[in-house]
Amino acid sequence: xxxxxxxxxxxxxxxxxxxxxxxxxxxxxxxxxxxxxxxxxxxxxxxxxxxxxxxxxxxxxxxxxxxxxxxxxxxxxxxxxxxxxxxxxxxxxxxxxxxxxxxxxxxxxxxxxxxxxxxxxxxxxxxxxxxxxxxxxxxxxxxxxxxxxxxxxxxxxxxxxxxxxxxxxxxxxxxxxxxxxxxxxxxxxxxxxxxxxxxxxxxxxxxxxxxxxxxxxxxxxxxxxxxxxxxxxxxxxxxxxxxx
Amino acid sequence: xxxxxxxxxxxxxxxxxxxxxxxxxxxxxxxxxxxxxxxxxxxxxxxxxxxxxxxxxxxxxxxxxxxxxxxxxxxxxxxxxxxxxxxxxxxxxxxxxxxxxxxxxxxxxxxxxxxxxxxxxxxxxxxxxxxxxxxxxxxxxxxxxxxxxxxxxxxxxxxxxxxxxxxxxxxxxxxxxxxxxxxxxxxxxxxxxxxxxxxxxxxxxxxxxxxxxxxxxxxxxxxxxxxxxxxxxxxxxxxxxxxxxxxxxxxxxxxxxxxxxxxxxxxxxxxxxxxxxxxxxxxxxxxxxxxxxxxxxxxxxxxxxxxxxxxxxxxxxxxxxxxxxxxxxxxxxxxxxxxxxxxxxxxxxxx
Numbered sequence: 004x005x006x007x008x009x010x011x012x013x014x015x016x017x018x019x020x021x022x023x024x025x026x027x028x029x030x031x032x033x034x035x036x037x038x039x040x041x042x043x044x045x046x047x048x049x050x051x052x053x054x055x056x057x058x059x060x061x062x063x064x065x066x067x068x069x070x071x072x073x074x075x076x077x078x079x080x081x082x083x084x085x086x087x088x089x090x091x092x093x094x095x096x097x098x099x100x101x102x103x104x105x106x107x108x109x110x111x112x113x114x115x116x117x118x119x120x121x122x123x124x125x126x127x128x129x130x131x132x133x134x135x136x137x138x139x140x141x142x143x144x145x146x147x148x149x150x151x152x153x154x155x156x157x158x159x160x161x162x163x164x165x166x167x168x169x170x171x172x173x174x175x176x177x178x179x180x181x182x183x184x185x186x187x188x189x190x191x192x193x194x195x196x197x198x199x200x201x202x203x204x205x206x207x208x209x210x211x212x213x214x215x216x217x218x219x220x221x222x223x224x225x226x227x228x229x230x231x232x233x234x235x236x237x238x239x240x241x242x243x244x245x246x247x
Numbered sequence: 248x249x250x251x252x253x254x255x256x257x258x259x260x261x262x263x264x265x266x267x268x269x270x271x272x273x274x275x276x277x278x279x280x281x282x283x284x285x286x287x288x289x290x291x292x293x294x295x296x297x298x299x300x301x302x303x304x305x306x307x308x309x310x311x312x313x314x315x316x317x318x319x320x321x322x323x324x325x326x327x328x329x330x331x332x333x334x335x336x337x338x339x340x341x342x343x344x345x346x347x348x349x350x351x352x353x354x355x356x357x358x359x360x361x362x363x364x365x366x367x368x369x370x371x372x373x374x375x376x377x378x379x380x381x382x383x384x385x386x387x388x389x390x391x392x393x394x395x396x397x398x399x400x401x402x403x404x405x406x407x408x409x410x411x412x413x414x415x416x417x418x419x420x421x422x423x424x425x426x427x428x429x430x431x432x433x434x435x436x437x438x439x440x441x442x443x444x445x446x447x448x449x450x451x452x453x454x455x456x457x458x459x460x461x462x463x464x465x466x467x468x469x470x471x472x473x474x475x476x477x478x479x480x481x482x483x484x485x486x487x488x489x490x491x492x493x494x495x496x497x498x499x500x501x502x503x504x505x506x507x508x509x510x511x512x513x514x515x516x517x518x519x520x521x522x523x524x525x526x527x528x529x530x531x532x533x534x535x536x537x538x539x540x541x542x543x544x545x546x547x548x549x550x551x552x553x554x555x556x557x558x559x560x561x562x563x564x565x566x567x568x569x570x571x572x573x574x575x576x577x578x579x580x581x582x583x584x585x586x587x588x589x590x591x592x593x594x595x596x597x598x
Binding site for chain 2: 066101
């Protein structure tokens with residue numbers, strides 16, 4: 004017997020972006036972007052610099068005014084203030100590692116929680132146990148951390164808010180190979196815990212490793228959509244839109 | 248005066264309270280009225296008190312600027328409004344209810360201004376916001392004049408505190424001034440404790456530099472803006488309530504103090520709370536000492552034998568005392584600061 008779930012739309016993705024446009028002044032940056040991320044799915048957004056990957060994420064969060072359809076968990080989030088979007092369970096790790104420099108590492112993590120002392124899937128002590136570098140500096144002002152530590156802290160801080168989908172913008176940019184490996188491991192663990200991920204990356208290897216689907220962007224819209232295997236097989240797309 | 252020194256030195260003669268300026272074997276006497284020790288003690292107390300009062304206002308101004316990017320021209324108007332509302336409540340119910348309710352009322356007004364004024368104007372950019380607060384200052388001054396008139400109102404020190412706390416030499420120091428000092432200190436300590444020890448304070452601190460990121464973590468940043476604006480207005484009102492009886496409660500009091508607040512915020516470094524504290528005390532002490540000093544160029548250089556022709560502009564300038572130029576000293580400091588250290592004492596902003 005089939006489950007009576009026909010009235011709802013169980014196959015609707017957690018995040019659905021349709022015909023998304025965005026402008027910086029008169030520049031038409033996003034020209035009808037279509038992407039979707041299902042619950043628990045790991046999706047990467049690839050492309051060269053300046054094709055609109057970061058702007059796509061910013062438009063989803065409302066930091067850049069979005070024109071088009073953005074649905075999260077079945078409701079439209081276009082025009083919502085970003086704190087309300089965050090409270091719906093959409094986490095955002097911006098590319099500029101916006102740690103709070105005057106606060107300590109512990110305080111930074113604590114502010115990731117949407118309410119004081121309400122633990123979700125991620126607990127403050129777990130974070131410190133997992134990352135000795137952060138634990139050692141728990142009471143230090145976060146402004147003195149290294150670039151890699153700041154990246155870890157930003158991701159951990161957003162995780163403290165217990166999001167269901169986390170959007171991570173260029174987490175490995177400018178980091179040493181060893182740190183890149185750690186960031187990759189953390190992303191894998193986020194995925195293993197069942198969170199959906201929308202990852203903007205330059206490094207093809209990480210995206211190919213952990214993604215279930217990949218979008219490639221060029222000139223403000225999606226030019227390729229497929230599995231990592233599809234992309235690996237498609238040298239034309241890689242040459243035209245990814246390789247430098 | 249039997250003081251001698253091989254170096255040019257300023258020596259204070261404790262016995263007479265005079266300054267003796269010695270160059271080699273030449274001694275020059277600068278006569279003072281009163282006791283210099285007394286002057287220094289009283290001026291220091293008054294300077295710290297004035298500085299802390301300024302900090303009550305400058306702290307809110309610098310927090311609001313840092314967080315919202317709005318230089319609030321109407322900030323001193325909340326100080327004035329606090330004094331008048333406190334006066335009105337004191338007429339009905341006495342000084343003490345005024346001290347409690349006037350800041351709450353003015354803080355509420357501040358929140359309404361943010362929620363229904365600034366938040367709407369914000370969409371049109373910073374120039375619109377500046378013009379909005381600029382206009383608001385005029386509106387508030389006019390409204391206060393309509394309600395309470397242009398003349399100073401009779402805002403009295405409460406009878407409970409209307410006595411002399413102690414006497415240094417010949418100066419009676421009013422108990423009310425000590426009370427002002429205590430209130431300002433208590434609020435300063437409370438403000439720092441709140442900002443560094445509570446979760447709301449940490450969110451405010453984070454929003455000072457990264458308001459967008461704070462919102463992305465799910466904190467209601469517009470609400471925090473409104474609260475900070477309200478608390479800033481309330482702090483200014485507390486300054487108004489406690490300064491009103493000691494100074495003059497009049498509709499011009501905002502215009503008199505407003506420019507000094509901007510000097511403090513710039514000298515301390517835009518957005519720096521500790522910078523605002525240091526600059527407040529600096530300006531407070533500078534102005535208090537300046538107005539009690541009647542030294543002029545003529546006094547300082549009397550040893551040179553130089554004296555300008557009488558009845559010339561140079562002669563007038565030569566005889567201008569520090570007390571006479573006291574009001575422009577803060578602005579002089581502002582100009583020097585902008586030339587030599589544009590970020591302010593503790594500021595770290597590039598823009």
